[in-house]
Amino acid sequence: xxxxxxxxxxxxxxxxxxxxxxxxxxxxxxxxxxxxxxxxxxxxxxxxxxxxxxxxxxxxxxxxxxxxxxxxxxxxxxxxxxxxxxxxxxxxxxxxx
Amino acid sequence: xxxxxxxxxxxxxxxxxxxxxxxxxxxxxxxxxxxxxxxxxxxxxxxxxxxxxxxxxxxxxxxxxxxxxxxxxxxxxxxxxxxxxxxxxxxxxxxxxxxxxxxxxxxxxxxxxxxxxxxxxxxxxxxxxxxxxxxxxxxxxxxxxxxxxxxxxxxxxxxxxxxxxxxxxxxxxxxxxxxxxxxxxx
Numbered sequence: 001x002x003x004x005x006x007x008x009x010x011x012x013x014x015x016x017x018x019x020x021x022x023x024x025x026x027x028x029x030x031x032x033x034x035x036x037x038x039x040x041x042x043x044x045x046x047x048x049x050x051x052x053x054x055x056x057x058x059x060x061x062x063x064x065x066x067x068x069x070x071x072x073x074x075x076x077x078x079x080x081x082x083x084x085x086x087x088x089x090x091x092x093x094x095x096x097x
Numbered sequence: 098x099x100x101x102x103x104x105x106x107x108x109x110x111x112x113x114x115x116x117x118x119x120x121x122x123x124x125x126x127x128x129x130x131x132x133x134x135x136x137x138x139x140x141x142x143x144x145x146x147x148x149x150x151x152x153x154x155x156x157x158x159x160x161x162x163x164x165x166x167x168x169x170x171x172x173x174x175x176x177x178x179x180x181x182x183x184x185x186x187x188x189x190x191x192x193x194x195x196x197x198x199x200x201x202x203x204x205x206x207x208x209x210x211x212x213x214x215x216x217x218x219x220x221x222x223x224x225x226x227x228x229x230x231x232x233x234x235x236x237x238x239x240x241x242x243x244x245x246x247x248x249x250x251x252x253x254x255x256x257x258x259x260x261x262x263x264x265x266x267x268x269x270x271x272x273x274x275x276x277x278x279x280x281x282x283x
Contacts, residue, residue: 026110027109027110031116049234049235049238050239050240050241050242050244051171051173051205051231051234051239051242052205052231053175053242054173054175054205054206054207054208057175057176058175
């Protein structure tokens with residue numbers, strides 16, 4: 001069995017520490033955890049100066065560079081959403097266009 | 098039926114959760130706030146002298162700029178509006194060169210081949226140099242591509258254009274260049 005799917009033992013140290021903390025401290029801990037995670041995620045954000053955007057402007061960065069991939073993705077989207085006519089036709093997917 | 102929770106513990110949790118969400122939202126918008134502040138600083142360049150271009154490393158020859166009205170235009174081969182602006186800048190150069198306008202196109206290209214290919218195709222009638230270590234761009238911090246700085250005969254930045262918007266940009270350039278050319282030399 002994959003270690004990721006294996007359930008944690010009931011007597012693990014994490015579960016002991018959480019269950020031992022007082023009930024009223026949990027929201028504060030959760031809030032602190034959320035803030036810490038947000039701060040960590042924002043550490044990856046950077047503002048790229050306009051004159052340094054050569055790579056971002058490259059053709060390979062375009063989402064629509066592969067026509068076959070686009071067609072397949074759109075086919076899946078329209079099938080899932082039941083939107084007859086897809087992106088090229090107006091309407092709300094009622095199939096009456 | 099109770100509409101509002103009265104349990105104090107639940108209320109406390111709700112308050113903490115709301116505070117956490119607010120703090121997260123504030124953190125998320127902070128880069129946008131920083132960028133807006135930077136743009137405001139850039140607007141402050143008008144009225145300040147253009148840094149001496151001789152202090153920067155360029156590929157290509159700088160023309161004589163002393164006592165001239167100078168248009169410093171930041172461009173790149175990967176920038177579509179820059180490409181669109183080149184014919185208009187060429188026409189401005191030809192129209193006003195005899196009265197003392199000098200256009201200097203400053204490329205921020207790092208890809209030398211793309212830079213050379215672009216110039217070969219465009220054949221601009223004005224001076225073009227490449228900002229070798231992008232130090233001039235880092236100094237002036239153009240807020241968009243292209244960005245151009247219109248400098249008067251005394252070397253002071255008088256107008257800044259961000260982006261190229263076709264006829265409206267050409268009209269603004271023409272009006273501003275004529276105004277600066279009509280001013281007396283220092």
